Amino acid sequence: MSTTSISDQEFAQFQRFIFEAAGISLSPAKKTLVSGRLAKRLQHHRLGSYGEYFRMLASAQAGAEVQTAVDLLTTNETYFFREPKHFELLREQALAARKRVQAFRVWSAASSSGEEAYSIAMVLADCLEDGPWDVIGSDISARVLQRARAGHYSIERTQHIPRSYLQRFCLKGFGDQEGTLLVERSLRARVQFMQVNLNAPLPRLGAFDVIFLRNVLIYFNAETKRQVVGRVLSLLKPGGYFCIGHSESLNGITDAALPLAPSIYRKPQADAAR
Numbered sequence: 435m436s437t438t439s440i441s442d443q444e445f446a447q448f449q450r451f452i453f454e455a456a457g458i459s460l461s462p463a464k465k466t467l468v469s470g471r472l473a474k475r476l477q478h479h480r481l482g483s484y485g486e487y488f489r490m491l492a493s494a495q496a497g498a499e500v501q502t503a504v505d506l507l508t509t510n511e512t513y514f515f516r517e518p519k520h521f522e523l524l525r526e527q528a529l530a531a532r533k534r535v536q537a538f539r540v541w542s543a544a545s546s547s548g549e550e551a552y553s554i555a556m557v558l559a560d561c562l563e564d565g566p567w568d569v570i571g572s573d574i575s576a577r578v579l580q581r582a583r584a585g586h587y588s589i590e591r592t593q594h595i596p597r598s599y600l601q602r603f604c605l606k607g608f609g610d611q612e613g614t615l616l617v618e619r620s621l622r623a624r625v626q627f628m629q630v631n632l633n634a635p636l637p638r639l640g641a642f643d644v645i646f647l648r649n650v651l652i653y654f655n656a657e658t659k660r661q662v663v664g665r666v667l668s669l670l671k672p673g674g675y676f677c678i679g680h681s682e683s684l685n686g687i688t689d690a691a692l693p694l695a696p697s698i699y700r701k702p703q704a705d706a707a708r
């Protein structure tokens with residue numbers, strides 16, 4: 435591990451870098467975290483200071499290294515069936531949509547390594563079986579998306595998966611895969627992962643019945659939250675549901691979705707919005 439320390443000026447450069455790249459606001463308290471996470475890149479490139487690494491990122495040839503730095507500066511903590519109330523809501527909505535012809539569509543908009551998107555897919559496969567439904571998982575970090583597509587997790591991360599879902603949708607590793615779990619191929623095939631920066635114009639993803647935007651707004655300042663929530667809500671169908679993290683709130687951020695319960699919002703139906 436490098437023992438190089440980061441100066442206040444160098445830290446300010448990385449604060450600006452990650453704000454411009456992802457909209458993430460890093461408080462001064464994150465200085466040690468930033469130097470710790472980037473230290474291995476200094477070593478890798480044999481650089482003597484964080485300033486040199488910043489200049490490397492700012493140079494025209496830095497494409498892949500910029501992605502690596504974004505990967506390192508994002509926080510990707512997640513687990514299966516985190517915040518269970520949202521999955522109860524999802525189940526109710528999926529069951530109510532059972533006879534519908536249109537696909538029931540859900541977006542995990544900061545999916546990290548995929549646990550959230552696969553939890554959603556397990557509920558939809560249970561309620562809607564082979565009926566038309568889609569799950570999209572997206573994140574800005576290429577590294578976590580690679581893990582998400584693999585769908586291969588350490589058993590410790592899977593303790594909240596209901597037992598019947600473990601039996602139906604997961605394969606337990608044996609031999610050199612002992613202690614791991616693989617999301618079953620047919621479920622993996624129903625979840626599409628893609629790289630999406632929520633702090634930039636969104637690609638065409640279509641409209642969703644339910645959107646999970648959980649535990650990512652905490653990293654944004656009020657103005658970035660407003661912009662991100664506005665963009666994301668433009669893809670929620672009228673009457674659709676919007677779930678954020680339990681420690682987050684849309685107070686003062688938007689009135690395009692109305693609070694139903696803590697961390698659960700609903701976009702008014704088209705005729706009610708008039």
Ligand SMILES: C[S@@+](CC[C@H](N)C(=O)[O-])C[C@H]1O[C@@H](n2cnc3c(N)ncnc32)[C@H](O)[C@@H]1O
Nearest residue numbers: 456508512544546574575631632633648649650
């Ligand atoms: C703490 S994880 C939350 C994962 C999951 N939603 C949950 O609640 O368990 C936050 C995720 O947001 C992603 N993220 C941060 N800024 C982003 C941005 N501008 N666009 C898309 N994803 C972003 C990070 O890469 C990280 O994987």
